[in-house]
Amino acid sequence: MGILDRLRNERQRRRSERNPIPDELWEWAVKEHRIFRGMGPENEVGLRKLSTAFLSLKRFDAVDGAAINDELKVSVAAQACLPLLGLDISWYRDFTTIFITPDSYTVTQSSTDEAGVVHEYEDEFAGEAFALGPVALSVPDIDASGWGDGYNTVIHEMAHKLDGLDGAFDGRPPLHEGMDGSLWKTTFTEAWEDLKAKLDSPGGGSRGRKLGTSKRRTSMDSYAAVSLDEFFAVACEYFWEKPAVLIREYPEVFDQLKLFFRRDPSAWRG
Numbered sequence: 001m002g003i004l005d006r007l008r009n010e011r012q013r014r015r016s017e018r019n020p021i022p023d024e025l026w027e028w029a030v031k032e033h034r035i036f037r038g039m040g041p042e043n044e045v046g047l048r049k050l051s052t053a054f055l056s057l058k059r060f061d062a063v064d065g066a067a068i069n070d071e072l073k074v075s076v077a078a079q080a081c082l083p084l085l086g087l088d089i090s091w092y093r094d095f096t097t098i099f100i101t102p103d104s105y106t107v108t109q110s111s112t113d114e115a116g117v118v119h120e121y122e123d124e125f126a127g128e129a130f131a132l133g134p135v136a137l138s139v140p141d142i143d144a145s146g147w148g149d150g151y152n153t154v155i156h157e158m159a160h161k162l163d164g165l166d167g168a169f170d171g172r173p174p175l176h177e178g179m180d181g182s183l184w185k186t187t188f189t190e191a192w193e194d195l196k197a198k199l200d201s202p203g204g205g206s207r208g209r210k211l212g213t214s215k216r217r218t219s220m221d222s223y224a225a226v227s228l229d230e231f232f233a234v235a236c237e238y239f240w241e242k243p244a245v246l247i248r249e250y251p252e253v254f255d256q257l258k259l260f261f262r263r264d265p266s267a268w269r270g
């Protein structure tokens with residue numbers, strides 16, 4: 001770690017200590033969200049420290065009159081910091097602002113065709129992580145996250161931030177020493193191809209088995225099929241929210257994420 005990193009960390013630590021999360025609010029946040037159950041006292045202490053740092057470093061901006069209160073901020077901070085338990089707060093260094101919108105919002109996208117004509121169209125987002133920029137999250141999607149059902153917009157958007165830290169949104173964050181980058185790529189690409197193939201097969205998107213066949217269907221969110229980076233973000237949601245699904249569907253992906261996050265949430269709930 002260089003001198004600048006050390007100074008930065010020291011400054012972050014001092015700032016965090018000045019703005020601790022009140023006990024009552026913290027206890028509420030941990031009890032409210034099922035994904036924190038069984039994590040153990042050591043992880044909980046770590047999560048609180050990370051969340052305190054997160055709240056002192058990040059700015060929440062309300063868009064269109066979205067209601068932001070302390071509960072919402074702590075909910076976002078704690079869920080955003082869960083993936084950092086085995087990492088540290090510097091992994092979120094490339095953004096400061098979190099836009100909070102009252103509803104899933106619509107963004108006007110534009111593209112230019114071969115004739116040079118710009119087409120504009122509207123697209124709906126639950127949240128969005130902009131490259132090297134702010135994160136946007138909607139209140140209903142934050143409220144729907146953390147229940148242990150596999151859906152977590154906060155973790156999803158943070159996963160994109162981790163992924164893009166090396167400048168490429170390719171489903172591969174900067175890996176730790178000793179991790180095998182090509183194994184990561186093969187593992188995720190094969191799983192993503194498999195998911196796409198399952199969704200393309202008859203009845204692919206449904207849960208459970210088709211009568212008369214033992215062919216396994218997928219119970220992963222079909223959004224993961226959109227691209228390799230979305231597959232990574234969705235896999236992170238399952239890893240922290242409902243690890244059993246990821247272990248069943250793509251155990252090798254789970255193992256790679258376990259090496260990267262340096263935690264095993266599947267052991268928490270017994």
Ligand SMILES: [Zn+2]
Pocket residue numbers: 156160230233
């Ligand atoms: Zn995404």
